[in-house]
Amino acid sequence: MDYFSNRRILLIDDMPQIHEDFRKILVGNSAESELDDVEAMLFGTKADTSFVGFELDSAYQGQDGMEMVQKSLDANLPYAMAFIDMRMPPGWDGVETTERLWQLDPRLQIVICTAYTDYSWEEVLTRLDTRDRLLILKKPFDLIEVRQLANTLTAKWVSGQQAALKMEHLEQIVQERNSEVLQANRLLENEINERKLLESQLIQSEKLASIGQLAAGVAHEINNPIGFIFSNFSTLETYLERLFEMLTAYENAEGHIASPSLVTEIKNLRERIELQYLKDDIPYLINESKDGITRVSKIIQDLKDFSRTDTAQQWEWADLHRGIESTLNIIASEIKYSADVIKEYGAIPEVECMPSQINQVIMNLVVNAVHASVSSRGQITIRTGTGNEQVWIEIEDKGSGIPEDVLPRIFDPFFTTKPIGKGTGLGLSLSYGIIQKHNGHIDVSTAIGRGTKFRIILPIKHIDNDCHGA
Ligand SMILES: Nc1ncnc2c1ncn2[C@@H]1O[C@H](COP(=O)(O)OP(=O)(O)OP(=O)(O)O)[C@@H](O)[C@H]1O
Ligand SMILES: [Mg+2]
Known part of the structure; x- marks a missing residue:
């Protein structure tokens, strides 16, 4: 449907005569010229020959009106406005009908026509709550009033639609901009994270490199002394073996010493220095120290293996x-x-x-x-x-x-x-x-x-x- 030229009107009134009158006023036929004459007389204008008629549908009860509004919506041919009679026995009155119609289509412009004041208008307006889509037309009304209401309210419906469309368009633009900003934010965030990651990888690899260099330096410095300590211990071991051999020879010779005081002195000295214990413990200490040194050199080898500083970072x-x-x-x-x-x-x-x-x-x-x-x-x-x-x-x-x-x-x-x-x-x-x-x-x-x-x-x-x- 062309939403920018909607001239569809629904009339809900229980009196068939009213429908006939409205048709004459709004649909454009022979009566039209009569109306134009009135208008010319009232406003001093020339008779309008360019009158564009309305599309008028009729319902005789509120319930029928509601069905027609529903059908029009289903067919995507909404009414721009409705004239509704206030009293339509036995069915809903104008206020209730208006309420129901707005539940179906809140855009509908409505004119309630009435000759009676059985409702307080304040009460009606409070009940209907929406005042900007509602006009009240008191009977008896002029033909020109009806046509002008129809002209103005259908135009208002069209303007409303245009504004809604523009608003939708604006919202869409805002949404697009928003998602562009979000996208840019996301890219920025990713870039920041990437940079952070690169930075941390750099720090980590620099750390590794410096640990590696330190390890290599320490390993180099320690390797030399460890090397000679280890070889000295091996030499010391053979020297000690020889000394023990000599000591055993001396011990064997003790029996041939003539001086009893010298024998006693040697015996006391042996006990004081716990010679037997020393003889047992020294080889053990040497072995334990050699083990310790072997372990230290293993740790150094592990450090070197772990950091691989002897080779560059390569495959x-x-x-x-x-x-x-x-x-x-x-x-x-x-x-x-x-x-x-x-x-x-x-x-x-x-x-x-x-x-x-x-x-x-x-x-x-x-x-x-x-x-x-x-x-x-x-x-x-x-x-x-x-x-x-x-x-x-x-x-x-x-x-x-x-x-x-x-x-x-x-x-x-x-x-x-x-x-x-x-x-x-x-x-x-x-x-x-x-x-x-x-x-x-x-x-x-x-x-x-x-x-x-x-x-x-x-x-x-x-x-x-x-x-x-x-
Ligand atoms: N084996 C595991 N069992 C349980 N949780 C784990 C295990 N491995 C990793 N996690 C979880 O994953 C998280 C991230 O691990 P990651 O190794 O990246 O960092 P971290 O251990 O917290 O710190 P860093 O390794 O930098 O010292 C840990 O904090 C922990 O919650
Ligand atoms: Mg971890």
């Missing part, structure tokens, strides 16, 4: 089990008070990777597993295996598990459920980035109160995504 074939072992040694003090580690290693081939970064991932996952095992002594199982040109590593704990609402966010940078100072929320996001760089996957399965399992899958051979058709 190389590495034994993952060795990486796991050195990582476990580095964090041994963190693990030993809270959990037991069970190793179920499979026979896996070497993997082309950046070993120190994979070590970093293992460390993050194991430390998380330790942190999750706070309520009782934990059990962390580390499994490895291979298949389909891939190697997998599982790190499973029997800890708290991850709640459903936390799970989707664990790989987000800076997401942590740990108290300030205990977690930065970067461990998993960095690990995720590292595994992605290796063209691998990291999966998680978890059950509240039963524990969590992270599974890393890595391709055995590195696929270089930066090489195009080399």
Whole structure:
């Protein structure tokens, strides 16, 4: 329907004569010229020959009127206005009919026609509540009044529609702008997050690099003294063996000493210095010290293996089990008070990777597993295996598990459920980035109160995504 030229009018009146009169006034026929004459006389205008008639429908009771309004709406041909008689026995009166019609179509402009004052108009207006769509026409009325009301109110309906349309259009523009702003905000937020992530990765890798350099420096400095201490201990051991040999010879010779006072002196001295105890304890002390030194050099080797400062960050074939072992040694003090580690290693081939970064991932996952095992002594199982040109590593704990609402966010940078100072929320996001760089996957399965399992899958051979058709 053309909403901008709606001239559809509904007349609801129980008197057939009224319908005839309205038809003459509004629909444009021979009576029209008579009306034009009246208008010319009243307003001093020339008779209007361009009168555009209205489309007038008739109903004789409020209920019929309501049905017609419903039908007109269903057919998308709404009425612009309705003339409604106040008294229409036996059915609804004008006020009730108006109420009902507005429930169906609140846009409808209504003129209530009445000769009676059986309602107080104040009461009617309060009851109908909406005053700007309602006019009251008192009988007897002039023909020109009816036509002018029809002209004005249908035009008002059209203006209302136009305004509503404009408003809708404006709202749409505002909504579009809003969603553009939202979109821009989202992009900005993503960019900020990306930058934060890059920054944190940079900080982390700088940290790693400086830890690595420190470790390499310390390892280098300690390696030399440890080397000579260890070799000195071995020499000392052989010297002591010789001294003990000499001592035994002296002891054997004691029986041949003639001076009894000298014999007593030697005996007292032996007892005072607990010679037998020294002879037993010295080899033990030497062995224990050698063990200690071996352990120190192992720790240094682990530090070097973990940070791989002897090689630049580059792709190389590495034994993952060795990486796991050195990582476990580095964090041994963190693990030993809270959990037991069970190793179920499979026979896996070497993997082309950046070993120190994979070590970093293992460390993050194991430390998380330790942190999750706070309520009782934990059990962390580390499994490895291979298949389909891939190697997998599982790190499973029997800890708290991850709640459903936390799970989707664990790989987000800076997401942590740990108290300030205990977690930065970067461990998993960095690990995720590292595994992605290796063209691998990291999966998680978890059950509240039963524990969590992270599974890393890595391709055995590195696929270089930066090489195009080399
Ligand atoms: N094994 C696990 N069991 C239970 N929750 C876990 C486990 N691993 C990770 N989470 C949850 O995921 C969150 C994010 O882990 P992530 O390693 O990224 O950060 P973090 O451990 O809190 O801090 P950071 O590792 O930077 O010190 C943790 O705070 C924790 O809520
Ligand atoms: Mg962590």
